[in-house]
Amino acid sequence: MNFQLSEERQMMQDSLRRFLADRYSAAQRDESVSNAIGFAPQIWAQLADLGILGALLPEDVGGYGGKGFDLSTVFEELGRAGVVEPVLDTAVLCGTLLASDPQGKGAALIEGLIAGNVQLAFAHGEVNSRYERLWVETRASAYGDDIVLIGRKSVVVNAAGADHLIVSARESGDTDDREGLSLFLVDTKAEGLQMRSSALMAGGCAAEIDFDNLRIPSSARIGPAGGASEMIEAALAAAEVALAAETLGAMETATQLTMDYLGTRQQFGRPIGSFQALQHRVADMLIELEQARSAVINAAGHLEEQPAVRDRHIAAARNLIARAGRKIAEEAIQLHGGIAMTAEYELAHFAKRIILAEHRFGDADTQLERFIDLSAA
């Protein structure tokens, strides 16, 4: 039993934290957010230079990490600094999908990804899928040697800035079957692809994407035909560990901002942090924060286990963080008072990151249902 970071991860954490403290000011974040693609290309290049993208991928595809604790170490720091750049989408979600292709088709893309030259988005969720992982109505039909995609993908994060999409589509089976799902690499500028992009509340962009008889060669398929379910689940598991850690980081900052504010803000002639009712609420926030930290450790530490064990711990962590996150975000706002309601004050950004994280891959209730199902199995 050992809860120390390895020396390599400790170094990575230190250098990333230093970089973000130096370069990722509130002004830089505003610039990233206001960009039409939802992030700042120069920050992306610097993250790549720092080796952060490579650290999220395994050695056999040219990375130098990719384990649960690599993800949690990097994303906790990204969350602490409120980074909006699409590391989760390009490097974790799509990087993991490409890296798990047994034919290694994505090798060139991964190389570009690690170097910071490629942006990707996973076009998977749909209007009726809600948070179900394998609920796919988009169809992929063979047409000679080609494949034709018909369907609509919803809230595809980072689509506007992406060079390619990885699209899930069904080659056979019913809407929620495990079998029949495939993945396809699609150029975002392809004909037959219609994209309506929108900024996200917590930074970044997402798009609604319609595939209107989009035609691609069958060589665009990644992974086995009709057998992509396990790849998808593994990539989502990695993304959930990353997101949980990112949210933990944002919760740390929200709590820290609150403690700082309570120490400086005067009311009725004394710092408001001297009021016992507020002190006890800060104590509760700190307790929840420790719970969230342990939940992330549990999830990261089980990422390499077999799927049922892995997903049970991830569901547990995400459920806990959804609850603890809501509590911390709402209490941070309330304990600040009016200033927390302004866009200008940094807390607003962290509160949005925390709350809206619950809307990716499954909210508290969905995660609880998963946990119950996986515990019974």
Next chain:
Amino acid sequence: MNFQLSEERQMMQDSLRRFLADRYSAAQRDESVSNAIGFAPQIWAQLADLGILGALLPEDVGGYGGKGFDLSTVFEELGRAGVVEPVLDTAVLCGTLLASDPQGKGAALIEGLIAGNVQLAFAHGEVNSRYERLWVETRASAYGDDIVLIGRKSVVVNAAGADHLIVSARESGDTDDREGLSLFLVDTKAEGLQMRSSALMAGGCAAEIDFDNLRIPSSARIGPAGGASEMIEAALAAAEVALAAETLGAMETATQLTMDYLGTRQQFGRPIGSFQALQHRVADMLIELEQARSAVINAAGHLEEQPAVRDRHIAAARNLIARAGRKIAEEAIQLHGGIAMTAEYELAHFAKRIILAEHRFGDADTQLERFIDLSAA
């Protein structure tokens, strides 16, 4: 719209409150609790003399009340004083069942009941019924002109002190059918009836009762053969309004004891009620208390409505009071500290009344499910 008690109910409330303040001391309650039948006969006689039992029954059977607000007025006072006498079982549950017999078979019993000379218990719940209202496995089979009862009833409150039981049993149909249920009046000393009585945690007694081929004449049937479901539901509805009001009364006392204690108990050199963290928790208790009061008003005010409307408001009230009651009982104990853990201090009794009320007729979750079902209908 009018939230004033009528003059008659106001007088009844005043006289009952005065009586209980004078006669129902903690010592009297201890005496009631330690009696083998779970109550004190002389208190029962005095409640009857005061007209409290008659106030719970309608005029057409010799009472002078029986409406929702009669029940809520009486039971709020009983709850405030922590009364353990089985008014709910004898007068409300069994009284309502007898009063709703279209043939008026129970007239003599009701007369005795109002006069304070009869004790009754409703033998209805079973090992597997949990809180389902019509889940009855006990069978009633015709045997010539007689009826034979076979089965077991669970946690029959007031059985040890009762002269008669009203027993629900199935003459036909499956375990949870609406049709096929009948009610029978059974002498507690009848042959073939085995009773194991136990004290209840919050005062009073209950028994496990086995019917081993107990033989009764078919004239013992109350209400229509196989058609007692609506009578049962109506009696349970009245009992739930009474129990909700009783719990409200106990919550009032628990809150009042807590406020008194916070004002007198000194720690760190000042009354503990001057600590802001505790003040805010008292404020929350008071807010929940007002919510509970309104919930009781809603339930009582809809008791005479059609069953679906009636039961929806009752489920709402009981769910809210289960939640608010738990909060108030636990906070009252916590804010008191050690003294609340002792049997000697009065709060213990009120906390037990509040918490264990949730275990009659349906806990918070069961009531919520009922509310959802009735809202969808």
Next chain:
Amino acid sequence: MDLNYSAEELAFREEVREFLREELPTDLSDAVREGRSIGKEGHERWHSILNARGWLAPNWPRAYGGCAWNAVQRHIFEEECCRAHAPRIVPFGLTMLGPVLQKFGSDAQRDYFLPRILSGEHWWCQGYSEPGAGSDLASLRTRAVRDGDHYVINGQKTWTTLGQYANWIFCLVRTDPDAKQQEGISFLLIDMDTPGIEVRPIILLDGTHEVNEVWFTDVRVPVENLVGEENQGWTYAKYLLTHERTNIAGVGFSQAGLDAVKRLARQQMHRGRPLAENPHFAARLAQVEIDLMAMATTNLRIISAAAAGQAPGVESSMLKVKGTEIRQEINDLARRAAGAYAMPFASEALEGDNSNLAQPEGTAAVSAQYFNNRKLSIFGGSNEIQKNIIAKVKLGGRT
């Protein structure tokens, strides 16, 4: 005890419903239902429709052009307006300043200002809060120094709601800097066209522009714009805050919000069934509905007592706390119901045009409303202040 409305009350409700059916413009009710801003024009249009009917000032005496409705009637009116998705009445002139002028203003002030509030010629805003004095109003620092027959004002107000639309502002200013906290404060009426006033927007965390800072630099205000007596402003401010507390429970808003969540939960699909059928979501929804049913009755109890002449006590603090908790919980359910569609920041949807949005109906504004309504437990006397009040009143003699 009777939970039902009387025949007169039912008749009144029918009258209100008919009015709303006939007179409420659908573009306004659509915008309100979808959580979009209706802008200055929308507010003014709705005010003038109400004014034409004589219903713009439910709580004013008839002598000043009000309805003189009792508490139950006002409740019915508010409930029906919420149910019909009518815009709320902008409260600063009508609910806040009006009663203060009626009770403490001079005849000249009443004659001049009250009709202009009704006509819409004056759009009032509120100059109470200051930076550094949030819930602690008495510590305000904006100075007013007498200079001949003017006061000269210097200082800064903040959280001034809809100040960008206003042409008048009522302010609490410090006229005696040596007096103790609540003393030495005066209540002034200030024309916002006076030189030296600057309004700066505060953008809220959901991107909206609702509130402002108002800066005063050597602003000269005629002494006849003083309400009541100099240094007695705190008395008038407290009176105003009491009146602000009508409809503090927000039952109508919560009811409308709950209906919207239910609609959304019936549309959103989860594992091929409507989300409304998911037991966990259904449980959350049922629980808040149960809480709201009880609070609605608490609200009616207090209204009924008020209509019978009783002054509301600490109960209004209880309603503020529970009412905001319920509204915020409903906002939380709305964002949950929207699933991934809670993520996009469809700011254009808040301002009117959502034709190019691909989001399912009813999902565009859920996150913005969730974040925006965190203010409910902060502004208007934070919930912590309300709990202080409750504890002080209830434990008061003892601690």
Next chain:
Amino acid sequence: MDLNYSAEELAFREEVREFLREELPTDLSDAVREGRSIGKEGHERWHSILNARGWLAPNWPRAYGGCAWNAVQRHIFEEECCRAHAPRIVPFGLTMLGPVLQKFGSDAQRDYFLPRILSGEHWWCQGYSEPGAGSDLASLRTRAVRDGDHYVINGQKTWTTLGQYANWIFCLVRTDPDAKQQEGISFLLIDMDTPGIEVRPIILLDGTHEVNEVWFTDVRVPVENLVGEENQGWTYAKYLLTHERTNIAGVGFSQAGLDAVKRLARQQMHRGRPLAENPHFAARLAQVEIDLMAMATTNLRIISAAAAGQAPGVESSMLKVKGTEIRQEINDLARRAAGAYAMPFASEALEGDNSNLAQPEGTAAVSAQYFNNRKLSIFGGSNEIQKNIIAKVKLGGRT
């Protein structure tokens, strides 16, 4: 980072499991699992079994007959004992007094008392709390006045757990009435057979007799029973309280409690299906299990740091709060699971014989345990005190 036990730790766990399989009497584990008291005899029997193996004092140095286990080993031992439903080790002599004597006692005290704690000849109880000094220990008033080579004690202690079984008591007494609160307190060892001591039972709200009042009237205690220096008792008391805090999270108790609730929920039927399948009950159960999984890791993190030599800081206060919340929530679920069978007060079931009870297995003690364990957040430094500590440490520099 590695969440798994090392090979050595796994081997140790196996050794503990084997010991428990072979040596733990089933009548004792049955009683613990069913929430029944095992009485004085049961405790003494289990202590002597542990002592025979040399495992009665996990935290004592070997020199005094302890195991000198590190924090991880102690955790494994406690976890396995809970899982096997072993009785808890009565802590007063072993966990509390022992370390104080080892650090601050005289050689004579160590030689005399420590072996008798292990052998069971002395059953210790604790004289800390007083009426009027609950969480505010420093305000205690029991007086010890020097008279020749004795102290004469007058006063009253309360909440003395299992004092009815004890023959020795360690007490905090005031030796200098003029000193400030925490000063002027001394730490005395008192033979309970001394004339003038009276033990009065306190019956708890669940009907059990766990705690007592201890009254002192002119009780003469030899001065050699003073631990350390006069008026320095507060230092030793604080040291003791730190040691009391091992296993503060109660992970093992919670785990055993959760398993019991699951068993019960599989047995209890609801609408013809096991209660465990009801989505609302399943959700409550899953939520507390998730909380417990996280807290178990927090606990291991702190234990791991302690094994590496770091002193636990404010984290133990956090574990106290969260740990008691989780245990109480599990007790609440147990009473819910029992349905109407939570109502009977089967007091005989708590003391041993439940043969004439008609209740389903596992339901007899649920209410008593629910009420009894409300103490967890009150005793041992109330959760409010813990939150004060957390805020003081974390906000300390700022407020």
